[in-house]
Structure formats: structure tokens, C-alpha cells
Amino acid sequence: MKSIHDPRYCTFxxxxxxxxxxxxxxxxxxxxxxxxxxxxxxKVENLDRL
Structure with a gap:
């Protein structure tokens, strides 16, 4: 995953x-x-960083 906006990352x-x-x-x-x-x-939990 290259983006914090990837739906898989958000779900994770x-x-x-x-x-x-x-x-x-x-x-x-x-x-x-x-x-x-x-x-x-x-920041990780708020999807502000990987």
C-alpha cells in the first residue's frame, strides 16, 4: 500500500x-x-501518517 487513503489501510x-x-x-x-x-x-490512528 502506498497511500494512507487506500481503503485497505483505513480498514486495517x-x-x-x-x-x-x-x-x-x-x-x-x-x-x-x-x-x-x-x-x-x-497520527497513525487518525490516518495522518503511515
Whole structure:
């Protein structure tokens, strides 16, 4: 996928967000696990970056 606007990417991110919410993990907790800033997680979830 070359674009954040690809419908497959949008669906993939929706599933990732749903899984994070089901597990009751905050963006901050996920960002610490990934070693990235919280803003990175937010941008990915808002389809602002790949």
C-alpha cells in the first residue's frame, strides 16, 4: 500500500484501534511499548501518517 487513503489501510487501522480499545490500552501505553511518542500513535490512528 502506498497511500494512507487506500481503503485497505483505513480498514486495517480501524481494526488496530478497535483491538487497542478492547484491550483497554491507551495511546500513551502503546507508544511506550513501541518506543515512539504518543503523537506518532495518534497520527497513525487518525490516518495522518503511515
Amino acid at each position: 487501522i480501524e481494526h488496530l484501534v478497535a483491538a487497542r480499545v478492547r484491550q483497554k490500552i491507551t495511546q500513551t501505553q502503546l507508544s511506550k511499548f513501541l518506543g515512539k511518542p504518543q503523537s506518532y500513535v495518534a
